[in-house]
Amino acid sequence: MIELKQISKSFGKNQVLQSIDLTVEKGEVVVILGPSGSGKTTLLRCINYLEKPDNGQIRIGDFKLDFKTAGKKDIHNLRQRSAMVFQHYNLFKHKTALENVMEGLLIVQKLPKDEARRRSTQMLEKVGLAAKLDAYPSELSGGQQQRVGIARALALNPEVILFDEPTSALDPELVGEVLDVIRKIAGEGITMIVVTHEMGFARDVANHVVFMDGGVIVEEGKPSELFGKPKEERTKQFLKRIAPEPSYSI
Amino acid sequence: MGRKFDIHYLLDFLPKLLSYLHITLFIVAASILLGLVVGFIIALPRLYKIPVLQRASQVYVSFFRGTPILIQLFLIYYGLPELLKLVHIDVSRANVLVFVILAYALHSGAFISEAIRAAVNGVDRGQVEAAYAIGMSGYQAFTRIVLPQALAISIPILANLVIGNLKDTSLAFTLGAMEMTGKSQTLASATQHFIETYIALSLIYFVISTILERTFHYLERRLLRHEKQVAEPAVRYGKRRLWKRTLITRLEKGG
Ligand SMILES: Nc1ncnc2c1ncn2[C@@H]1O[C@H](COP(=O)(O)OP(=O)(O)OP(=O)(O)O)[C@@H](O)[C@H]1O
Ligand SMILES: [Mg+2]
Numbered sequence: 188m189i190e191l192k193q194i195s196k197s198f199g200k201n202q203v204l205q206s207i208d209l210t211v212e213k214g215e216v217v218v219i220l221g222p223s224g225s226g227k228t229t230l231l232r233c234i235n236y237l238e239k240p241d242n243g244q245i246r247i248g249d250f251k252l253d254f255k256t257a258g259k260k261d262i263h264n265l266r267q268r269s270a271m272v273f274q275h276y277n278l279f280k281h282k283t284a285l286e287n288v289m290e291g292l293l294i295v296q297k298l299p300k301d302e303a304r305r306r307s308t309q310m311l312e313k314v315g316l317a318a319k320l321d322a323y324p325s326e327l328s329g330g331q332q333q334r335v336g337i338a339r340a341l342a343l344n345p346e347v348i349l350f351d352e353p354t355s356a357l358d359p360e361l362v363g364e365v366l367d368v369i370r371k372i373a374g375e376g377i378t379m380i381v382v383t384h385e386m387g388f389a390r391d392v393a394n395h396v397v398f399m400d401g402g403v404i405v406e407e408g409k410p411s412e413l414f415g416k417p418k419e420e421r422t423k424q425f426l427k428r429i430a431p432e433p434s435y436s437i
Numbered sequence: 438m439g440r441k442f443d444i445h446y447l448l449d450f451l452p453k454l455l456s457y458l459h460i461t462l463f464i465v466a467a468s469i470l471l472g473l474v475v476g477f478i479i480a481l482p483r484l485y486k487i488p489v490l491q492r493a494s495q496v497y498v499s500f501f502r503g504t505p506i507l508i509q510l511f512l513i514y515y516g517l518p519e520l521l522k523l524v525h526i527d528v529s530r531a532n533v534l535v536f537v538i539l540a541y542a543l544h545s546g547a548f549i550s551e552a553i554r555a556a557v558n559g560v561d562r563g564q565v566e567a568a569y570a571i572g573m574s575g576y577q578a579f580t581r582i583v584l585p586q587a588l589a590i591s592i593p594i595l596a597n598l599v600i601g602n603l604k605d606t607s608l609a610f611t612l613g614a615m616e617m618t619g620k621s622q623t624l625a626s627a628t629q630h631f632i633e634t635y636i637a638l639s640l641i642y643f644v645i646s647t648i649l650e651r652t653f654h655y656l657e658r659r660l661l662r663h664e665k666q667v668a669e670p671a672v673r674y675g676k677r678r679l680w681k682r683t684l685i686t687r688l689e690k691g692g
Contacts (some may be wrong), residue, residue, distance in 0.1 A: 237566050266572045277567035281663045291571035294581065314439050323663040343571060 188213050189347055189378065194233055194243035194254070196226075203229045204240070205402045211347070211395070214376040218389040218410075221399035222425060227382040231349045231401070233378070234271050236262045247346050267295065270340035274352045276332040278324040284311060284335045285320040288342045296343070310338040314368050330361030334368055341372060348372075350381040384429065390414060398422045439631040446633035450624055454637055458645075460616040461613040464606045468541035469599055475546025492549065501547035506540075506605055511629065513540040514612050541602060548598050548668040556591035557583060589660035596653035600646050607642070617641065 189211040195203040203226045232238040240254040247268045288307035292298045314334040354362045396406040406419045494509035514536045568578035610619035625634040
């Protein structure tokens with residue numbers, strides 16, 4: 188289980204997160220929605236300490252941390268419990284697909300080399316890239332790169348995987364293959380927090396949907412509730428804007 | 438001035454000058470290696486934005502970029518012994534090469550620090566974040582992810598620096614250092630065959646520069662093998678893109 192309590196973050200005078208509370212059950216897929224600038228990325232980055240919150244506590248499983256007093260060791264511990272899939276993939280450019288996945292296993296988890304290789308190969312097979320082990324990122328399509336990114340996160344066996352708009356940098360025809368992979372691993376019971384604008388995906392895969400605006404959680408609930416009968420005016424407007432009811436049929 | 442051109446002298450001078458090549462190359466190698474150390478030390482405060490030291494590195498770089506290398510040579514050759522005298526260290530018997538290498542090391546260090554800075558800033562920020570996200574420490578992220586990529590980016594600049602350094606070392610003769618150019622001076626004045634001497638000398642510099650250039654080019658291609666490089670034009674394109682990226686990051690940082 189993951190528990191965020193009173194997470195606040197400002198950039199200068201701009202308060203981007205205002206005392207966010209969020210609980211994610213083990214094995215749950217939580218989708219975060221919200222307009223641009225609402226703080227979705229910042230929230231994910233705080234969970235992984237890529238951004239330092241000004242305030243707040245986090246609990247992942249039996250590990251607890253107060254951001255105000257966190258030291259180097261705590262940060263390292265926190266990062267070992269979560270993994271991040273980036274919007275722009277952020278694969279290590281000078282390493283092959285296999286080396287990208289192995290890197291964390293070798294350097295951070297200190298697995299022996301053949302064990303790391305075995306595990307990494309397995310993960311790349313899982314995301315459908317068994318044939319691309321030795322390809323450099325520049326030799327892969329966006330969709331393939333993002334699947335390596337997912338394999339890299341999976342391999343670390345984290346308690347939660349954070350996805351920040353994993354498909355929004357992709358050409359439309361490549362979105363499907365990445366969503367399929369995420370769907371597949373969601374089915375395996377891995378806890379995930381996903382920021383996305385893919386409403387279809389959110390409806391199908393999410394167990395819980397969170398709508399953020401202006402640095403606060405405006406509304407959250409089951410997908411059927413939030414999409415079906417949103418309570419808050421801001422949620423209604425956002426959903427209308429992002430996925431207008433089809434006024435014509437194909 | 439001088440005697441009539443005679444090709445035999447040229448052929449005669451070539452091996453004589455070549456027998457001093459190792460001294461020239463030693464100056465280059467030693468000063469570049471030292472310069473790399475100096476460059477790192479100078480670059481770090483600016484990369485990590487350490488308040489006062491950052492300013493000091495800036496001044497250092499400006500000084501070595503803004504004054505002629507010949508003057509820097511003189512300053513170190515004549516000035517350093519005086520400075521050391523104040524703390525009762527006598528270096529009047531030290532080999533002139535020590536001063537020459539030191540001067541070129543300090544000089545290259547300034548330029549190398551700029552190259553390091555540009556290259557490190559040229560590495561995509563997302564690379565470091567991905568490294569942190571998988572749990573690497575700052576040191577691991579720097580040495581395993583940033584440095585190899587920065588090195589690849591900086592190879593062309595480094596190549597220019599090394600070749601520039603090779604040519605600059607010819608000025609060491611002004612302090613009486615017996616490297617290739619120094620030797621050419623004695624040969625020329627002893628025989629009065631100036632043209633032959635300098636043709637022989639320039640041939641040697643030219644060949645060495647070309648070898649260095651080729652070596653660096655090869656190195657660059659190896660280090661950038663992860664960039665798309667199916668054919669030569671693709672390499673060109675890749676390089677330009679890297680440069681553009683470096684430039685853009687530098688502009689964004691206002692540096
Ligand atoms: N490093 C930073 N420095 C200053 N301001 C920042 C920084 N990162 C984000 N912000 C600001 O924080 C606010 C929230 O940004 P964030 O990226 O979290 O939004 P988002 O919900 O992910 O938006 P999008 O849908 O466009 O990705 C924005 O106003 C942004 O300008
Ligand atoms: Mg975002």
